[in-house]
Amino acid sequence: MASPAPDAPPTTRRRRRASPLVRRADLVAATVNCLARLGAKGTTGREICRQAGVSHGLLRHYFRNPDNLLLETYEQLCEDMLAQLEAAAMPYAAEPREALHRYFVAVFSDDWAGPDIIGAWMVFWQQARSRADFAAVSDSFNLRQRALLERLVTPLPPREDALPMVDAIALLSAVLDGLWIEYYLSDQRTPRERCIALCDLAARRLFAL
Amino acid sequence: MASPAPDAPPTTRRRRRASPLVRRADLVAATVNCLARLGAKGTTGREICRQAGVSHGLLRHYFRNPDNLLLETYEQLCEDMLAQLEAAAMPYAAEPREALHRYFVAVFSDDWAGPDIIGAWMVFWQQARSRADFAAVSDSFNLRQRALLERLVTPLPPREDALPMVDAIALLSAVLDGLWIEYYLSDQRTPRERCIALCDLAARRLFAL
DNA sequence: CTGCTTATAAGGCAAGCGTCTAATAAGGAG
DNA sequence: CTCCTTATTAGACGCTTGCCTTATAAGCAG
Numbered sequence: 165m166a167s168p169a170p171d172a173p174p175t176t177r178r179r180r181r182a183s184p185l186v187r188r189a190d191l192v193a194a195t196v197n198c199l200a201r202l203g204a205k206g207t208t209g210r211e212i213c214r215q216a217g218v219s220h221g222l223l224r225h226y227f228r229n230p231d232n233l234l235l236e237t238y239e240q241l242c243e244d245m246l247a248q249l250e251a252a253a254m255p256y257a258a259e260p261r262e263a264l265h266r267y268f269v270a271v272f273s274d275d276w277a278g279p280d281i282i283g284a285w286m287v288f289w290q291q292a293r294s295r296a297d298f299a300a301v302s303d304s305f306n307l308r309q310r311a312l313l314e315r316l317v318t319p320l321p322p323r324e325d326a327l328p329m330v331d332a333i334a335l336l337s338a339v340l341d342g343l344w345i346e347y348y349l350s351d352q353r354t355p356r357e358r359c360i361a362l363c364d365l366a367a368r369r370l371f372a373l
Numbered sequence: 374m375a376s377p378a379p380d381a382p383p384t385t386r387r388r389r390r391a392s393p394l395v396r397r398a399d400l401v402a403a404t405v406n407c408l409a410r411l412g413a414k415g416t417t418g419r420e421i422c423r424q425a426g427v428s429h430g431l432l433r434h435y436f437r438n439p440d441n442l443l444l445e446t447y448e449q450l451c452e453d454m455l456a457q458l459e460a461a462a463m464p465y466a467a468e469p470r471e472a473l474h475r476y477f478v479a480v481f482s483d484d485w486a487g488p489d490i491i492g493a494w495m496v497f498w499q500q501a502r503s504r505a506d507f508a509a510v511s512d513s514f515n516l517r518q519r520a521l522l523e524r525l526v527t528p529l530p531p532r533e534d535a536l537p538m539v540d541a542i543a544l545l546s547a548v549l550d551g552l553w554i555e556y557y558l559s560d561q562r563t564p565r566e567r568c569i570a571l572c573d574l575a576a577r578r579l580f581a582l
Numbered sequence: 583c584t585g586c587t588t589a590t591a592a593g594g595c596a597a598g599c600g601t602c603t604a605a606t607a608a609g610g611a612g
Numbered sequence: 613c614t615c616c617t618t619a620t621t622a623g624a625c626g627c628t629t630g631c632c633t634t635a636t637a638a639g640c641a642g
Contacts, residue, residue: 179589179590179591184589187589187590218590221590225589226589
């Protein structure tokens with residue numbers, strides 16, 4: 165047969181195959197994007213597929229349902245974030261003050277404090293309240309994050325005016341979350357540099373650095 | 374005509390009128406309830422009306438659309454929360470430490486830290502990112518909340534080891550938000566009493582109380 | 583080159599949503 | 613008591629969603 169006319173309606177389009185791993189990653193990425201752009205309400209299975217440039221049938225081929233994709237996205241994001249935070253801070257583990265600073269910088273980097281990520285995160289938080297599987301991911305993330313922080317400040321010599329470790333970690337963790345949201349709500353009101361400076365300040369006060 | 378058979382399908386049900394103010398309040402309350410129970414995705418106009426026990430047509434009679442109702446709910450909630458926090462803390466304004474404590478207790482009371490409220494709040498936060506009207510409400514709330522905190526600690530005598538006021542307020546505000554979320558995610562992991570104790574601790578450290 | 587596996591697309595279906603319109607009655611004004 | 617305003621209900625419409633089923637072709641094994 166002659167090749168079809170240039171823009172004759174082809175029976176199908178975009179049929180290039182991709183390895184399952186790549187496609188799954190594509191869908192996860194598209195999910196994050198959708199969560200950020202459209203919020204929980206706008207993040208439908210069909211919209212995710214649209215964003216990923218695949219037909220809506222494909223989601224079902226890789227995930228049981230849209231909710232399942234959401235959960236996997238959450239897990240993936242937690243894993244990536246923890247890995248990256250650790251990679252940023254651990255090289256300076258010998259110098260707690262510097263290590264914490266690197267940690268803060270990483271937290272407020274575009275990678276993890278971009279409106280995309282935090283927007284997605286808030287949807288996950290909501291899910292965590294009513295769904296056990298999401299709550300489990302949240303718990304695990306929280307535990308590991310605190311453990312990492314604790315490892316960073318452990319080398320500190322005990323000082324009499326320092327707070328009990330658990331309390332200090334809990335408060336620092338709260339400051340991080342609080343400023344994270346503040347930054348999300350308006351990077352004008354509290355710019356990145358100020359968030360990091362405030363974290364440094366809090367760390368100095370809490371650990372008597 | 375004879376009265377209709379006991380359970381003959383009445384042409385209509387539940388036609389008792391209510392004053393517009395009451396009905397609006399009903400719908401706002403139902404909205405909060407829905408946000409908490411079903412998240413952003415499940416909070417549809419029809420579901421809100423179902424929850425409020427009115428027909429789905431009524432929403433349109435009082436609000437231009439469901440989104441508008443959501444915004445009004447946000448405004449209402451902000452107003453109520455600020456008023457209640459002020460009422461809780463201001464009577465003790467002469468004693469900053471006690472005033473702050475009362476403030477913290479109020480923040481973590483069932484009224485404002487119940488899963489209902491925080492769940493709703495997170496939906497509002499998400500909206501604030503992409504919609505100017507929600508962002509304006511968020512901004513105003515934030516400003517007024519900080520002003521209130523500042524009024525509470527102003528009577529403190531200046532101490533050399535205290536942080537600059539702006540920094541201290543920003544950090545305390547972050548701690549509150551962070552712990553609020555922490556409490557939302559699991560009141561098991563961080564129970565109310567501990568949240569309040571941590572706030573007190575943070576206040577002591579930040580303001581050198 | 584041939585044929586099998588399976589990634590991909592596309593369409594159908596029931597359910598739910600938001601919007602709009604029309605019909606009804608509640609409750610105060612006269 | 614009657615009438616008029618309007619709070620309230622109910623139904624219709626078009627659209628989108630999630631799920632499922634069927635058809636197609638991409639790319640590897642032989």
